[in-house]
Amino acid sequence: MVSTVSTSENIHKIRQEIQALQPWLVQVRRQIHQFPELGFQEQRTCQLIAQKLREWGIEHETGIAQTGVVALIRASKPGPVLAIRADIDALPITEKNDIPYRSQHDGKMHACGHDGHTAIALATACYLSQHRDAFAGTVKIIFQPAEEGPGGAKPMVEAGVLKNPDVDALIGLHLWNNLPLGTVGVRSGYLMAxxxxxxxxxxxxxxxxxxxxxxxxxxxxxxxxxxxxxxxxxxxxxxxxxxxxxxxxxxxxxxxxxxxxxxxxxxxxxxxxxxxxxxxxxxxxxxxxxxxxxxxxxxxxxxxxxxPPVVNDSAIADLVRSVAETVVETEAGVVPECQTMAGEDVSYFLREVPGCYFFLGAANPQKGLDYPHHHPRFNFDESALAMGVEMFVRCVEKFCR
Known part of the structure; x- marks a missing residue:
């Protein structure tokens, strides 16, 4: 996946080079959506991730905490280490969407957006590997299994994914149908229960x-x-x-x-x-x-x-917020009051290193893409995918310098 579009106009919008990746993002997201796998069973998804990383010449390791993958993108100059985390598992739900890319695995469905998270993280890895002179240090991308249960973050931490090189901070996102498309929910302190x-x-x-x-x-x-x-x-x-x-x-x-x-x-x-x-x-x-x-x-x-609860570090949340303000179209597009009593095992990473987990609005009621998470008709507006890549890339460029 190589794009040659100019990046000159990149303020208050998604840069053209990342927007050009949108068709690829949709294709990969739908490919993952059709073949959902439950926690610690994500063999096909893991193979897809590893295949793409090999194609792009990105250093990576597989089989971490059974089905996890970690990729390393090293810049041309030394600097801090920023981790990006994406979850890859699906839910034991029978899909009721009538779509061409409907789940082919009975009783299993990507009903929470993890297929989108995986596609966003993959595209981010590819883009950064082609622009190693745009940041300093190292970006470590963690593809984590079993977020929906029994929990893959803790065994990944225990396996040492935050070491060698030691991670200075971590960010992650969740496509969020509780917020409209084009918004970002970010706050310091308690985000999830x-x-x-x-x-x-x-x-x-x-x-x-x-x-x-x-x-x-x-x-x-x-x-x-x-x-x-x-x-x-x-x-x-x-x-x-x-x-x-x-x-x-x-x-x-x-x-x-x-x-x-x-x-x-x-x-x-x-x-x-x-x-x-x-x-x-x-x-x-x-x-x-x-x-x-x-x-x-x-x-x-x-x-x-x-x-445990998801607790965002104030300094990293401020960084993510400042990035969001350059990406969303309006000032109201950055939503600070976005807490939820839902839980997330990204909390185990955030217990070890400072970080920020944020929500990326993905609901579009006009298209019927506003069913809640874990609903058998859950789906999201795929326009959010390129925006997720832009958010991650700008966070890297701001933190790793």
């Missing part, structure tokens, strides 16, 4: 639906537990803090005239403030134990943290 998960089996005593006094009704237990858990946010958390507790699954019983002996619950907790780490899980168990004790029942609870 910590993610904690739990599953619980309530153990009662089943029996005949007409003889309840011989039983301990697991459905009644579950109803009381679900209601009581909501008091944690309502009465135990400072109302100025943001915390979400959701019971997303409840399964009990198998017959209309039988009292269930067990009920299974699964849910998630989200928060920003690290002071709540460990606290909410403790309160959940205390409430479940209390309800069960009042009914002479028992329980089996598993509770664990999946991802």
């Amino acid at each position: 910590a993610v904690e998960l739990f599953r619980c089996t309530l153990l009662g005593r089943g029996g005949h639906g007409a003889i309840p006094h011989q039983t301990t009704d697991a459905v009644v237990l579950a109803a009381q537990v679900v209601n009581a858990l909501q008091t944690i946010v309502a009465r135990n958390i400072d109302p100025l803090e943001s915390v979400v507790l959701t019971v997303g699954e409840l399964h009990a019983g198998s017959a209309y005239n039988a009292i269930a002996d067990t009920a299974n619950l699964r849910g998630t907790v989200r928060y920003y403030n690290p002071d709540y780490e460990g606290y909410i899980g403790k309160r959940i168990e205390e409430i479940i134990a209390g309800v069960c004790q009042s009914h002479s029942a028992s329980y089996d609870l598993k509770y664990w943290q999946q991802y």
Whole structure:
């Protein structure tokens, strides 16, 4: 992929040389979209990434944290090391879009934009490899598996991807259907929430639906537990803090005239403030134990943290914001209040090095491209792809000098 278009007009717009890559970006994104792969199974995607990097003569390593890839673009002069991170995995969702590039893998879909992230990072690698005199130091591009679960960032950190050469800062983006096309969401501090998960089996005593006094009704237990858990946010958390507790699954019983002996619950907790780490899980168990004790029942609870909160470094966020102001068309196109209670394991990278994760608006309601993330009809306006490359390239040019 080589472009020879002039780059003279590059203020407040995407430079022509990067805009010329748009057809290639769309082609690669759609190729990845058709063959989605779940976490740590991204063999085909990994092979595609490695193939492109080989074609362009870019130094890279594969098989990191099973299916991760890391590329190195070294400038002609020494300088800092900036990492760019892109996630490559899909979700266990059956696609309902009627499009030519619909998923060919039943029950799997790129329903969150990771196919676009991968294409953007690849095009950024290619562009930078052709313009090594435009920056100093090294750019390390991290293609990370398993963001959607069970989590690939932590094992990549443990494998040493932030070392040799040591990374000074890291940036990453998420195509975001909660923002309109042509906008960038960037803020310092907390951007995305910590993610904690739990599953619980309530153990009662089943029996005949007409003889309840011989039983301990697991459905009644579950109803009381679900209601009581909501008091944690309502009465135990400072109302100025943001915390979400959701019971997303409840399964009990198998017959209309039988009292269930067990009920299974699964849910998630989200928060920003690290002071709540460990606290909410403790309160959940205390409430479940209390309800069960009042009914002479028992329980089996598993509770664990999946991802810590995403916290942006103020200096790197300022750099990304200043870059966004030169890329978006209007002043209102840079959106500072863009927090979400969704989680992201880029947080493990940002715990180790200063960095900034930002949102790239990709929704276009006029084209019907505004379904939410993780929806079976999720899709985004592919015009955002070239803008993502421009953002990354300008961040490199500003940081690595």
